[in-house]
Amino acid sequence: MKERLAIYPFSEEAMTLLRHQDKIEGYDITCAIIPKGWKSHFDEEQPIKCLCSEDNFYLENLINNIDAVLLCKFKQLNDMSFYERIISAVQSNSKQIIYTPELESLVGRIDADNRVCLKPPESPSITNNDELFNIDVPVIMVLGVGENCDKLDTQLSIYDYFNKKGYKPKLISSNIISQIMGMSAFPDCIDNHKYTFLQQVKIINTFVKNIELKEKPELIIIGVPGGIMKYSKAVPNGYGYVPFLISNAIAPDVAVLSLYCGDYQEEKIKEIKSMCYYRMGVMANYFHISNKTCNYDIETKQLNYYPVDKPYLIENLIRPQENIPAFNVLDDRSREKAFEAIMKELQANIAVV
């Protein structure tokens, strides 16, 4: 019997969890709690039955109908008092709470038995030898031009495709929350400044090699956190540090780059490909076009993201660019076509001994 899981706060960013809830081990999502003033309608083909407003959640005491709460931290949420009420409710009703490490200070008061932190795995120990291990199974790398361009959805869709084709894929995801779906996350060395760049590269390489040896996957999908380049001087986007690090640690056989929603001309695609190749040594040949577009707000000095709807995306942006080849995970036709091409490309690779 699976435990009943609530997600708080629920927004479009958490839709990926709903779309892939069959992968969540031991839990059924039975309640998606929408905070006051947040979007309550989602452009899904099937109505989402588990949606519930924050007011109703408390008024109808729905905490009694769940066993655990998955607490999500979205980047834009800076006011941590936002979480106070749900944490108090979880605590007083002795429910379980699942959370990411950045919320540790808030949930620390909850009994340790009822807390599950989705921590990144520990970094493996490395030798002094600088030489990197070869990864002997095919590797698909999923990169993004920035944050919020549906990398996780893309990784999970690739995972599903190969899984259904009878392969045994392994996903090392860009998003720590994917651990709830049984995926791996990158080790903690990525954000740990005590390591040099050389050590970080070596750790990631060793980490992936260990997975290859222990779990014996037939395919490794690597979701690379962050964006591959700075957006502008005002929005450095991590200067593409993490993608540079990971692409030095692992050479992919195929790379998929997720772009923001837009009409990409051939010239632009060439420029992006060159940038990926000369900056990271990665040849991106498949392009996921997200339904989200990205704008720089000169007043707040932040990037704003907003999605377009699926029919517009497919008709105006995916169909005309399928030859790139471009696809979107929500569009069956372009997605299947791109994934099939990836599979054929990998099947055609000759093993070098």
Next chain:
Amino acid sequence: MPFMPFQTRPGFYYVYDMNKNSVYKTDKQRYDSLCDIKNESNEDTRVLSEFQEKGLLLDSSIERIEHPASQLLEYQMKRCISTVTFQMSQNCNLRCSYCPYSDNGIYDNRARSDKNIKWDTVQKGIDFLIANSVDSDNLHVSFYGGEPLIVKELVVRAMRYTVEQISGKNITFGMTTNATLLDHKFAEAVKDFNISIMVSLDGPKEIHDKNRSYADGRGSFDTLRENIMNIKEHFPELYKKITYNTVIYPGTSYHSIFEFFRNNQDIFDYSKVSFNELSQNYTDMKISYDESYYSERNYELLKAYLLLLGKINNKAAPELKGEIERIYSYKQIFTPQKSTGPIAHPSGTCVPGLKKLFIDVNGNFYPCERIDENSALMNIGSLEKGFDIEKVREVLNVGTVSEEACRNCWAFHCCNMCPISSDNGKDKHYSKSYKLSKCNNVKAIALEKLKDYTMLREFKFDFNEESIML
């Protein structure tokens, strides 16, 4: 030809290249030649060709004028609204000499009436903001008039309602007021909301009272001062969030206005004063300022330059904050680019209604509070019908009415023409002749900015905003 030769000081010659939004240093001979070409007084184009062989000063690459937000406009308007400004009343307890609501014959964009906004309209407006701001993390609700404090209970109710309806987003409030009704009770009611209050204060009592008086002719300065003093004493946190808007009327003693703020910093913080000339929009009257005004303002600007270049003590910084912010904005304007794309739009316009949606007492939508409420062009929707997206698109693409001129204009990337300044308030669509009539002034302002920016660069100023603490 999309380039502009200019000088900053004697012996310093430059040319600005619109296509690359870049400034190149040159010498007198080349400068003279480019000026001649620009003025069509010389057909010798060897110098220009020399630049063009290097890929510089090329003909405009713009094929079509279209704002980049046009394509996905309806999605953005559905999800990214961040601010609404309510016209709380068309009434005011003052009869300021230059205010449109005073029926003074200067502006014809507004008329005073006794009409106040209804709660139902405010509530629907806030609900509209919430429904159309899914992807905005920061929401702002602002109160404007007439005088918004005529309906102060509605202002408080609106703030309360907003915070009750939203969680997990940063909510701020703003208000523009003459401060005569900014009493203790109101301050008490709003002190815990994140509200900024802009007070209209025109300077010392004799100047302020001359322009900002009650209907019976009494000046409003004393009441304003008393209210600000009370807030300073009893609500220090709220006091910190008070700023001042000072309208300088032509012919007033500018020196005494600036001196007033310099000498009364204990109550009217100079760093929070924004000096403004009378608007040139929606009036047929020629508004001009004399030499003494510009010498005062330029003196402040000079001090800001000297401070940024480290030539004077930066203790003077707070009072120069406005000037300094303006100078830093030049960096955004003149950021070099590889090229200008074939589809582009002149700078200067924001997406109408996205950042400053103005909702009048009747629930009609306008791009911002500075519009002509009688302009059919500027009415971009209503609470009842939502946004008229085609109208928003038309208002947004202000450059299309003067497409040919804009495509080849050297000031394409430093234009400050917005929908308001391009609307004559009378026609249903933009008028090409009206818009073009404003271009000379816009280009003159752009050239001054260009010169100032380049001069600061000459002095190795790096425009690194963090290097100065205000």
